[in-house]
Amino acid sequence: MNETPAIELRGINKSFGPVHANKDIDLVVKKGSIHGIIGENGAGKSTLMSILYGFYHADDGDILVNGKKVTIADSKAAIGMGIGMVHQHFMLVDNFSVLENIVLGAEDSAMLAGGLDRARIELKRLEEEYELRVDPDALIQDLPVGLQQRVEILKALYRSAEVLILDEPTGVLTPPEADHLFKILEVLKNEGKTILLITHKLREIMAATDSVSVMRRGEMVATRETRNTSMEELAELMVGRSVLLRVDKKPAVAAEPVMQVENLSVTDQRGVQVVKDVSFSVRAGEIVGIAGVSGNGQSELLETLAGIRRATGGTLRINGETIDLGTSTLDAADMRAKSMGHVPEDRHRMGLINSFAEYENSILGYHRDPAYSSGLLMNIAAIKENAVAEIEKYDIRPPNPMLKTASFSGGNQQKIVLAREIERDPDVLLVGQPTRGVDIGAIEFIHSRLVELRDAGKGILLVSVELDEIRALADRILVMFDGRIVGERGANADEGELGLLMAGVEDQAKMSVEGSAR
Amino acid sequence: MSAGQLPRWVDYGLIPFVNLAAAFLVSGLVVVLIGENPLEAVRILIWGSLGYGEGIGFTLFYATNFIFTGLAVAVAFHAGLFNIGGEGQAYIGGLGVTFACLALDHIVPWYVTLPFAIIGSALMGAAWAFIPAWLQATRGSHVVITTIMFNFIASSLMVYLLNSALKKPGSMQPETRTFEAGGRLPFLNDVFPSFGFGYAPVNLSLFVALAACVLIWLLIWRTKLGFEIRSFGANATAAVYAGISPVRTIVITMLISGGLAGMMAINEIMGSQHRLLIDFVAGYGFVGIAVALMGRAHPVGIVLAAILFGMLYQGGAELSFEMPNITRDMIIVIQGLVILFAGALEHMFRPAITALFMPSQAHAAEEA
Ligand SMILES: Nc1ncnc2c1ncn2[C@@H]1O[C@H](COP(=O)(O)OP(=O)(O)OP(=O)(O)O)[C@@H](O)[C@H]1O
Ligand SMILES: [Mg+2]
Numbered sequence: 035m036n037e038t039p040a041i042e043l044r045g046i047n048k049s050f051g052p053v054h055a056n057k058d059i060d061l062v063v064k065k066g067s068i069h070g071i072i073g074e075n076g077a078g079k080s081t082l083m084s085i086l087y088g089f090y091h092a093d094d095g096d097i098l099v100n101g102k103k104v105t106i107a108d109s110k111a112a113i114g115m116g117i118g119m120v121h122q123h124f125m126l127v128d129n130f131s132v133l134e135n136i137v138l139g140a141e142d143s144a145m146l147a148g149g150l151d152r153a154r155i156e157l158k159r160l161e162e163e164y165e166l167r168v169d170p171d172a173l174i175q176d177l178p179v180g181l182q183q184r185v186e187i188l189k190a191l192y193r194s195a196e197v198l199i200l201d202e203p204t205g206v207l208t209p210p211e212a213d214h215l216f217k218i219l220e221v222l223k224n225e226g227k228t229i230l231l232i233t234h235k236l237r238e239i240m241a242a243t244d245s246v247s248v249m250r251r252g253e254m255v256a257t258r259e260t261r262n263t264s265m266e267e268l269a270e271l272m273v274g275r276s277v278l279l280r281v282d283k284k285p286a287v288a289a290e291p292v293m294q295v296e297n298l299s300v301t302d303q304r305g306v307q308v309v310k311d312v313s314f315s316v317r318a319g320e321i322v323g324i325a326g327v328s329g330n331g332q333s334e335l336l337e338t339l340a341g342i343r344r345a346t347g348g349t350l351r352i353n354g355e356t357i358d359l360g361t362s363t364l365d366a367a368d369m370r371a372k373s374m375g376h377v378p379e380d381r382h383r384m385g386l387i388n389s390f391a392e393y394e395n396s397i398l399g400y401h402r403d404p405a406y407s408s409g410l411l412m413n414i415a416a417i418k419e420n421a422v423a424e425i426e427k428y429d430i431r432p433p434n435p436m437l438k439t440a441s442f443s444g445g446n447q448q449k450i451v452l453a454r455e456i457e458r459d460p461d462v463l464l465v466g467q468p469t470r471g472v473d474i475g476a477i478e479f480i481h482s483r484l485v486e487l488r489d490a491g492k493g494i495l496l497v498s499v500e501l502d503e504i505r506a507l508a509d510r511i512l513v514m515f516d517g518r519i520v521g522e523r524g525a526n527a528d529e530g531e532l533g534l535l536m537a538g539v540e541d542q543a544k545m546s547v548e549g550s551a552r
Numbered sequence: 553m554s555a556g557q558l559p560r561w562v563d564y565g566l567i568p569f570v571n572l573a574a575a576f577l578v579s580g581l582v583v584v585l586i587g588e589n590p591l592e593a594v595r596i597l598i599w600g601s602l603g604y605g606e607g608i609g610f611t612l613f614y615a616t617n618f619i620f621t622g623l624a625v626a627v628a629f630h631a632g633l634f635n636i637g638g639e640g641q642a643y644i645g646g647l648g649v650t651f652a653c654l655a656l657d658h659i660v661p662w663y664v665t666l667p668f669a670i671i672g673s674a675l676m677g678a679a680w681a682f683i684p685a686w687l688q689a690t691r692g693s694h695v696v697i698t699t700i701m702f703n704f705i706a707s708s709l710m711v712y713l714l715n716s717a718l719k720k721p722g723s724m725q726p727e728t729r730t731f732e733a734g735g736r737l738p739f740l741n742d743v744f745p746s747f748g749f750g751y752a753p754v755n756l757s758l759f760v761a762l763a764a765c766v767l768i769w770l771l772i773w774r775t776k777l778g779f780e781i782r783s784f785g786a787n788a789t790a791a792v793y794a795g796i797s798p799v800r801t802i803v804i805t806m807l808i809s810g811g812l813a814g815m816m817a818i819n820e821i822m823g824s825q826h827r828l829l830i831d832f833v834a835g836y837g838f839v840g841i842a843v844a845l846m847g848r849a850h851p852v853g854i855v856l857a858a859i860l861f862g863m864l865y866q867g868g869a870e871l872s873f874e875m876p877n878i879t880r881d882m883i884i885v886i887q888g889l890v891i892l893f894a895g896a897l898e899h900m901f902r903p904a905i906t907a908l909f910m911p912s913q914a915h916a917a918e919e920a
Contacts, residue, residue: 342792367795376793384793387786394779399794401779411774 038101040065040197040228041086041117046095048081050441053432055081057252059095063197068219068229070239070260073249074272074473075445076431079232080122082249083199086230087119088112099197118190119199122471124182126174133157133170136189153192160191164221180211187218198222199230204238205471208327208499216242234473236265248272273475283485285525286509288320291351292493293339293374293462298348298359300334308334310517312348316462316493321484323508324497327536331517332497333379336466339495340376341369353461370399375455379466379497385451386439393421393435396454424453429479445472449480456483463487466497481507501532562909564853568846568894570901572860575893579886586877593871593878600870601863607870609740609752615855615862616754616819619761621840622858623768624677624813626849628695630772631805632785637684637699638813639837640706641677645814647710648672649821650718650728650828653735660734662822669822670760670815677814678807680706685806689799695806703837714830727829737823755823764812765851771808781805813837839887846894857894864890 041063048056055078063069073079084090086097088106096103099115106112109119126135137153154170161167166184174182183203190198200219204212219229219242231243239246240260247257248271256271269277293316300309309331316322324332337343338359339350345359352372357364366376378384386395397406397417406417421435428449430442439447448471455463465484469477484507488494498504504511505527513521513535521535580590601611621638628635635641652668684698714726737756741749772778784791784801792798820832843861847853868883893900 340793341795365795365797366793370795378793383787384789387783387790389786390782398783398790401776401794407776411770412776412779414774 037065039063039098040100041230042098042101043082043086044096044098046082046085046097047093048078048085048090049093050081054252056085056092059249059254061247061254061257063228063230064245065228066223066226067244068223068231068242070243070246071230071232071249072234072236072239072246072268072272074251074475075448075471076251076443077249077272077473078252079249080201080443083119083201083230083232086112087117087199113193113195116194116196117199118193118195118197120183120186120190120201120203122201122203122205124186126182126185128175129173131171131173132168132177132185132188135174135185136170136192140193156192157188160188164191164218164225166191166218178211180207180214183207183211183215184218195227197228197230199232201232202234202471203231204233204235209501210327212238234471236268236474239268240265250274269474272473277474277478281481281485281506283507284489286320286488288317288509289491290318291315292318292353293495294351295339296349296351298335298338298350299346300331300338300343301346302334307346308517309338309345312514312517312519314512314519314522316495318461318493319488319491320509321488321494321496321507323504323511324495324514325501325504325511325532325536326499326514328499330514332514333466335514336376336379336464336495336497339369340374340378340464341366366399367402370458370460373461375458375460375463377451377455377463377465377468379470381447381451386447388438388440390439391436392425392430392439392442392450393418395439395450396421396424396435398454400454400458424450424457427457428453428483445476448472449476452480452483456487459490460492462493462495464495464497467499468496469498469500469503501529501536505529505532558906558909562905564848564850567902567905568853570905571893571897572890574901575886575890578893579889582882582885582889583878586882588875588877593875596871596874597863597867599867600874601867605748606750606752607866608747609749609754610866610869611859611862612740612758613752613754613819613824613862614865615858616758616761616823617816617836618839618843618858618861619765619854620816620819621813621837622843622847622854623764623840623851624809624811624816624837625840625844626847626851626854627768627772627781627812628805628809629844629849630778630785631781631801632788633688633802633805633809634696635681635699635806635809635813636696636841637681637702637810637837638816638840639833639835640699640703641680641810641813642816642833642837643703643706643710644680645673645677645811646817646821646828646832647713648674648676648814649817653731653822654728657732657735662734662737665734666737666756666760666818666822669818673814673817674811675814677817678811680814681806681810682803685803685810688806689802695802707831711830714828718828725829728827731822731826735822736826737818739823753824755819757819757823760815760818762855764815765855768812769851777804813840842887842891842894845891860890861887 039062043059043061046056046059059082071079081090085092088109088111097106104115106115127138130138133150133153136157137149157170166188168181168184168188174185187198203215207215223229233239243260245257245259246263246268248255248268250272295315296313298309298312299307302308312335314322326332334343338345341364347360350357350359352374382388387398406413418435425433425435430446430449430453439450442450452468468480468484472480484494496504496507509525511523511527511532512519513532515536515538523532583590583593601607621642624638625635649669649672652665652672656665656668680702684695684702687693687698688695711726718728719726720729740747740754740758741752772782780796780801783794784796784798788798816836821828825832839861843854843857847857864887868886872878872880872883
């Protein structure tokens with residue numbers, strides 16, 4: 035019981051300008067355990083881990099590795115102490131092979147060849163020991179995200195990491211990939227490695243960790259043995275109040291269709307048909323959810339409807355007006371003018387301009403609205419006023435419209451996008467992955483805003499790879515597989531059945547439905 | 553990420569100053585190596601450029617050129633475009649000024665000609681930027697390559713025109729006839745005799761340049777078009793998401809950029825030379841890139857950087873006159889060092905200075 039902990043942090047403090055991101059943090063991580071860290075967006079989880087990995091320096095406080103006090107000057111020093119990190123955004127060279135990426139930065143001589151051969155042998159050993167199989171000669175750009183992540187883990191193990199930090203590792207993974215990751219973590223743990231896992235998903239904490247620490251607004255508020263706690267308790271500790279883990283909504287009172295899509299087909303830049311003859315409609319006052327494993331055409335469908343991508347054929351009827359998508363030249367601005375809002379799946383790449391101040395992003399796409407201009411010039415005062423109102427209403431933290439968007443934490447950035455799109459009161463709202471990387475308090479808030487918008491008689495098309503989210507929000511569920519809509523189910527569809535449809539096992543699912551429908 | 557949190561005076565004052573100091577330190581070493589006294593050299597350089605009225609006049613004259621070409625590069629920067637074609641656009645812009653002046657100089661006074669010269673130079677400069685812009689926007693041909701190629705085309709075209717249609721009849725020189733009073737901007741020495749600008753060619757186009765600075769500031773930070781230009785430059789994918797047309801943004805930005813470069817010709821042709829002649833652009837278009845870099849693509853920064861380069865041009869000329877060991881080439885080396893430290897190595901001192909200022913700022917904020 036009195037074993038020295040693998041990692042111990044004592045009184046860690048870290049400020050970014052006026053933001054006190056870590057306040058007197060104490061943390062003890064037992065050797066050979068999986069230790070979860072949870073907390074709201076901006077609670078300071080990533081900052082704390084970056085300090086441990088030598089990315090940032092603590093303003094004060096001590097770090098103990100295996101009971102010895104250390105200073106970690108940079109990530110090289112951290113690696114030297116056996117600490118490895120898998121970042122949320124992978125740090126791999128796309129056009130290098132797996133092997134080259136693993137060796138990169140750890141070459142032990144100027145000549146690559148000998149090192150590569152030795153690395154290949156070592157990699158083989160690691161693969162066998164931990165059941166982490168990847169083709170060492172594959173190029174990173176050809177690998178799916180799940181495998182890329184595996185390369186990151188191998189990279190850390192190759193550098194003989196004893197402690198592995200994973201920052202929101204499942205945010206980008208499909209459910210089966212995530213399951214596989216947790217199996218790997220289990221193997222690593224059994225081999226005596228220590229794992230620090232940051233995640234927003236309480237289910238993962240309950241399923242995978244031995245103990246869990248909760249952060250709130252820069253402070254460490256509690257540490258629990260996982261088996262002695264519950265999702266409800268953790269949620270409450272995180273947010274500081276009790277959280278509804280399910281959406282509270284009345285049945286939809288759907289009216290006339292506000293958006294009808296017919297025979298939509300889309301071909302991507304490689305010439306592959308990614309959306310195949312899709313037809314569906316969204317009625318006023320309902321949320322239609324599109325379920326599916328990512329990469330089955332949902333993203334392209336959403337982008338095409340938003341006017342960002344061109345279709346090869348199909349029609350869109352919105353608010354009674356019919357548009358031939360095969361020939362239309364309408365862009366995103368034109369679609370917004372038809373009262374269609376769009377929360378894109380990837381807020382960093384598409385939804386926000388990171389170098390802009392918050393208030394500038396609060397009108398991105400709506401900057402031509404006369405409300406924000408006076409004469410030839412933009413009305414900065416009006417824009418800021420609107421931004422401040424949105425910040426207040428959506429509890430965006432820190433509440434500073436002048437702050438660069440990049441300085442907001444992930445969940446708060448998401449709120450900036452949602453506030454912008456929802457507050458324009460669109461008749462149709464396209465929403466992609468609204469709660470990716472968002473903490474549960476914010477999820478509750480975002481979900482209730484979407485339901486409110488629905489109840490105000492608007493139509494919402496929701497794309498999410500989180501089946502739980504679809505099931506919680508949608509009034510009707512469409513399942514996409516391989517570019518096609520392979521099934522439609524009601525709000526209380528069976529999870530297993532949806533899973534089968536998502537995996538493309540159409541017939542069995544159909545049979546079981548037909549069986550139950552009769 | 554943390555750069556935005558630095559105090560403005562550090563970001564826009566201290567860091568450029570440290571960069572500049574480093575450039576001069578290295579230049580000083582070079583001066584020592586060739587056996588001259590570096591302090592004396594600095595004294596001559598500063599005296600020559602700021603020490604007396606005529607020197608100041610020359611400095612401001614060069615600065616006027618740099619403001620136009622620096623603004624041109626800066627506007628394109630904001631859209632993420634690298635307009636290397638200022639040289640050619642300014643050269644062709646000279647045609648616009650010349651047409652206005654040749655047509656009007658003997659009928660109307662200069663202040664009637666000036667608006668036509670401004671419009672003419674901007675239109676011609678913009679026209680010269682149009683084809684590269686169009687190719688970039690619709691075909692993805694890189695604007696860096698195409699604008700460089702258009703510099704060469706401009707050069708050949710002007711040699712041809714100045715040896716044929718535009719040449720003064722009966723003259724051997726490849727240049728137009730000299731403009732009458734209606735095609736000449738007043739020298740500042742005539743407008744403000746008390747400053748004693750002497751024979752320095754600084755003229756009223758300095759005020760055109762300053763007005764352009766104000767208008768460009770308004771355009772970039774206060775108009776919808778500027779918002780679109782900056783959005784596109786910072787994140788093109790997000791710009792498309794926002795309904796901003798890449799083709800339109802690229803073309804309009806390059807037209808504005810080319811127009812500004814073209815306007816440089818007002819200073820040289822209508823303000824100083826009073827005739828169109830071969831190679832009057834003389835590298836000002838290229839130095840505009842350094843001016844824009846050093847001025848952080850902001851009009852105020854550009855004015856300051858333009859004055860600095862004006863000083864280097866004017867003070868450098870004095871220096872090579874006073875210290876024969878320091879040749880014109882040496883001056884170019886010094887200019888190169890300034891460009892290197894202020895532009896390319898801009899990030900060399902930044903991390904250290906940031907580390908120095910962030911903690912103290914954190915404390916100040918906490919106490920407040
Ligand atoms: N480089 C930085 N400069 C300024 N502020 C920062 C920086 N990095 C983080 N912050 C701020 O510090 C706080 C903690 O951020 P951190 O990224 O650690 O949060 P997090 O718990 O990982 O959140 P999320 O779950 O959204 O990823 C936030 O308020 C954030 O805005
Ligand atoms: Mg984080």
